Amino acid sequence: MARKMEAAAPLVQTPIQLSGHSLPRNTSTTVLCTSHSTNARRSYVAIGDVVRASATSGVRRRRGLAASIEQGVAVVLMDVNTQMPMHTYTLRPSDHITSPPLVVERALHAAGDKKLVRTTYLGAQDASGTVLWVLTESLDMRGKRIAELDPEKAVHSVAGAPLEALFSLRSGDLLAVRADGTVVLLAEPLSSQSLVKYTAEIGSFLPRMRLDTQMLDAPFAKALLHHAPNAASMLGALLLVSAPQTKDAQLSVRALAVHAEAPFLRAYDSAPLFPSVPASKVISSSVHPSGALCALSKSGELCTANLSLEHNALDALDPHTVALPALRGAAKSAVRALLLSPSHLLLLTVPSGDVQSAKERAAALIWDVDLDTILTRVEWSLGNTPGKHGQLCVTAVPATDSHVLVQVDSGTSTDAMRSSILALPVSVPTTGLLRHALGTAAQTSAWLAPDATFSTDAVLEPSHASFLRTLESLAEEERARTLEATFPTWRKEESARLRSAEHVKASRKTPKPVLENAFVARLLAIALPHASSGKSTLEAPNTLRYLLERNAVSSTMMRGPKEHDSLLARVRATNDWSILYLLLRHVPDLAEMHAITILHDVLAQQNDPAAPTIARVLQHILAPPKFAKPALRMALRTQIRSNEHVLILLDIVRRWLDAVLSGPLDRQLGLQKDGMCTVPHTQIQYSSGDVHAPELETLVSFAEDLLDTYFPQLLASTSTHAFLAECTKAVAQHTQQLQSIARLQGPLDAFLHAEKSKEGKGKRKAEGKSKRLALHEASLLVPPYSVETLDV
Known part of the structure; x- marks a missing residue:
């Protein structure tokens, strides 16, 4: 069975949402770093470690549990499988926590009895200075908490300095990393009052930034440091990847071996690693318990090596560098690398730029370090996690053998607005196999460039790349007009090429050209001018309409550091409402905020004869695909604030509801009449459009969004009460009428069943006739079609 598990192909699946955290209750809370790194990300939410420790079995990660802390709120122990909190320890707003939680489960033997306990350790600060919190829970024999x-x-x-990270040893002692870089060996807190046993001084190696930390249990420590003195007596080891905070500094690794007797900590340092990549350019770094090491740079270079102890110093063996051009120029907080095995690396990427879209996507790749290929990948939507300053921060922490915990923060490292914790299911064999890399060239080609040069044409079809090169070789002011003139011809030629390549018969429908994302993004950059360019007319409207109607456009294709770089900003600058309609109907990842921005524009321009009616724009917003209700309500609250605009929207919905509710008995229901409408009991007027009313369920849902969002605002404005009271009476009247008319449903159902029964008999009779005719023709041996030729 073990051989089968080792030979299983690498696997990564869509992550599971464990928790989401909004702004901290205590705004003065100091941000935390992860247990593994100080430079990767700082947040008020941090993921800790959950382990089981014993003198015989050692320290191993606890399967199925995850610990996190929201500083100023709570420490949460989460069940990964059920996504439910098993236990929550509430913090006070004044509590100042400085480290992620370390949760240790172990058995204590006293007076012949075995007692299971779960201990949560937290570094903190109070008036007396740096302290260690120890929270102890009693467990039953099944590992469940005893609630009593x-x-x-x-x-x-x-x-001393604050504690930033805590790690457990099989002996019950703890290793703590302070903010100044020193490492402290703490005695078992449950049995000793003299807590600090030994301190590893900084010397010439630390303080610096800590890029990664890996705690090794005794077997891994003895295997990696087997040439060290007294290696057989090691209790474990701590690997620290760090670098001085200077411009041209390079990465170094220190191994701290832990012994049961003095000197308790022995340090083994390495020479500077990866000379071609300065530490200031490193985005992410990871070290594996086997000694495998990797570092990813801003230029997209992935450097790997294997650590080995020789002559009381760590050496980097088999250094290797590969270029990943797709990660070149990535934001420091948007990419993370995590070694899952000596041969397999997990790469987590989040696009940077304008992330006001609520449908940002992230990708997880499993990279074979030995073969330089992507074995498998998965993409998912980050949901409603918009970044305040145009970036998202991601951190990966190994939780168990089958899950990696991924934390995504919005905003900058010091100004996070929301944090989400995901459980990413992963599975890799102990070593890489060649057969797992077969057939992976296609998905690797866009990421890998052996000569460290990358052309955007490399991921495009030759016909697409040739067409783009022709356009981009022209002057910038001529590109859009040329695109509009030549795009129909290119489409016909591309369809003919596909028909020939796919051997499609002449009688079949002509195949449509394949529109790749990279190709469409570059066409949009030509067809849509910058919002700040001053151009108000589209020079390639038909091309843009074709791309939108083919559902080939995504809001993430046009992003940038400034607001006018986004897709919506460029389309709004053209004042072409037909394109805005297509944007609402055919861009599936359009953010709720952007849709309500369009609605706000038409509300502000209601007196403009050239502007469309409010009802027509609202009809497109309410059309499928539906927007998420929480994000839609937030967009309404932030974009539309005038009582007049709210009453207009409510009156449009009220009129639509009247029309839809009378529709089943009124066969003449069609377009609403065009003209001016007045909101009852007010002087507010607006133009009514000739549009079809949306479905009833959609209307009721949007009416709920309006009333729930603006309830306090409408309640405080007495001028709106008369209109809302009339709406209340209308709803009550409709409800009463529906209850009355429901009594006719019983007797009318009998006629419906009779009609269906009659149709079924006729259908069965017709089928019987056709079967008899087929049998008769077969008996006469007459073919269905015959051709006779008479020669004279």
């Missing part, structure tokens, strides 16, 4: 017993809290003083 409250957790016991103990506070131990640890003088």
